Amino acid sequence: MFRRRRNAEEKESAPAAGKAPVTDRESGPWDADEPHPDSERVDLGGLRLPIGPGFEVQLNVNGDQIVGAVVLVNESALQVHAFAAPKRSGIWDEVRAELARELSAAGGKCEEREGPFGPELAAEIKQDAAAQPARFLGVDGPRWFLRAVISGRAIADPEAAKALEEVVRDIVVVRGDQPMAPKEPIELRLPAEARQAVEQQAAQEGRPGLNPFERGPEITEVR
Known part of the structure; x- marks a missing residue:
């Protein structure tokens, strides 16, 4: 487990004196190229993920790429993935319909509802003999799409749900300029501190070829 402590190097660069960010919106998710509030976030490359006391972050891996992150706090989970999207149109309507079909085909259930970010899916995901409730949220940004899945205690606890929704509102998406379908x-990466810890652990254990993803990298906020 990699532990993350507050220090000046971990914070995003503060705006110059007298030049506080001015935004047209009250909350995000934010695009990296638009003005957004300065706060403490974990830099995962394609995502800058806000964390708070007691938050634990795990990374989702597809092959040798980090493609998503999971925030765990108070018996609740928030899974986030960022994807490329067309310049002039969003994809949440299309993705939402695809998710509904896939969930139903797998024996689950889903219902479209209006949520704090617009249309979302209230779902029951079939897992063995049990059904796992979850909320699928989607936000279309400029050339990107952010999908978030809330599960655990936050499904039935409004206060726990609010805490995770605030995380979504403060995420910064770094789309980049490279062509993407x-x-x-949008590929993510280990924060510098976590990567250094992996390399140090590999050296201490005499395993220079250690693959950090095999151990499920985690980042925990401690005060």
Whole structure:
């Protein structure tokens, strides 16, 4: 487990004196190229993920790429993935319909509802003999799409749900300028501190070829 402590190097650069960010919106998710509030976030490359006391972050891996992150706090989970999207149109309507079909085909259930970010899916995901409730949220940004899945205690606890929704509102998406096909995952990376810890652990254990993803990298906020 990699532990993350507050220090000046971990914070995003503060705006110059007298030049506080001015935004047209009250909350995000934010695009990296638009003015957004300065706060403490974990830099995962394609995502800058806000964390708070007791938050634990795990990374989702597809092959040798980090493609998503999971925030765990108070018996609740928030899974986030960012994808490329067309310049002039969003994809949440299309993705939402695809998710509904896939969930139903797998024996689950889903219902479209209006949520704090617009249309979302209230779902029951079939897992063995049990059904796992979850909320699928989607936000279309400029050339990107952010999908978030809330599960655990936050499904029935409004206060726990609010805490995770605030995380979504403060995420910064770094799309980059490289050409990407619609729905292609925006690749993430380990924070510098976590990567250094992996390398140090590999050296201490005499395993220079250690693959950090095999151990499920985690970042925990401690005060």
